[in-house]
Each structure stands twice: as C-alpha cells, then as structure tokens.
Amino acid sequence: MDDGSGNRAVSQPGAFSLMAPDEPLYKRVPSRGPEGQRLADFMMIIPRLRHKPEAALRETVAELEYVLGTYQRFVVYADLNLRINVLWVSLKPVPGMCLEVATAIKSRVPEALLVANKREAARGSR
Numbered sequence: 001m002d003d004g005s006g007n008r009a010v011s012q013p014g015a016f017s018l019m020a021p022d023e024p025l026y027k028r029v030p031s032r033g034p035e036g037q038r039l040a041d042f043m044m045i046i047p048r049l050r051h052k053p054e055a056a057l058r059e060t061v062a063e064l065e066y067v068l069g070t071y072q073r074f075v076v077y078a079d080l081n082l083r084i085n086v087l088w089v090s091l092k093p094v095p096g097m098c099l100e101v102a103t104a105i106k107s108r109v110p111e112a113l114l115v116a117n118k119r120e121a122a123r124g125s126r
Helices: 054-070 097-108 118-124
Strands: 006-008 017-019 040-045 075-081 086-091 113-114
Touching: 040 097, 054 075, 054 097, 086 097
Parallel strands: none
Antiparallel strands: 006 017, 006 075, 040 086, 040 113, 075 086
C-alpha cells in the first residue's frame, strides 16, 4: 500500500507497506493482539533516514523488512515514519522479544537507536 506519504506500517505478519499518517500513532497502534493479550512495543530512531538517497533508503527499508519478516510470528504491527525517522514495533508479549528484535534491527541497520526511558534503561543494565 504505497501512497508516497512517508509512513510504512505492518498490520499483518510479514507485511510492510507505505501508509499515510492520517491519525496519530497512538490511535493506529493496536494495544491488544489477535487473542486479546496486551502487546509489547518499542521505538527506534533512525537518524537522517529521510535524507538518505532513494537507493540507500530502499536498502534500509529492505533490511527492516528482512528482520520483521524473520520475526513475523511475533510482530503484530510496525510503523516507519520517515517524517520523524522513527520505527515503532508492537509484538506479542514474549519475554525478551523486544530486545531480541531491536538487537536484530540494530545488527542490520547500525544507525538505529533504541529509545527507552530511564527506568527501562536501568532495568536493562542490571
């Protein structure tokens, strides 16, 4: 689904397509999975992503698609907002899966930075 808006979203496992950011992210992101369980999610900033040449941008998106496809049985939703260089991923609540997927993304897209609040960061450093 490509409308050239600068947003990419995954609403079904393995899908990754451009979508318009018609609504704020908090209205688009599901809070519960297909079985009704609360989802886990994380956000990554990919600095200067929107300023990459088209070929480099496509390569980065292909890397993200690869990782999300690898974890398709866990990924419920993903949104790549090129306007603000942010990737949002919602996953089924499996212990350690957010960090595993974020690490896999970081290994394929080294400039991607995981966003965490101070409490989360302190818990992760123990």
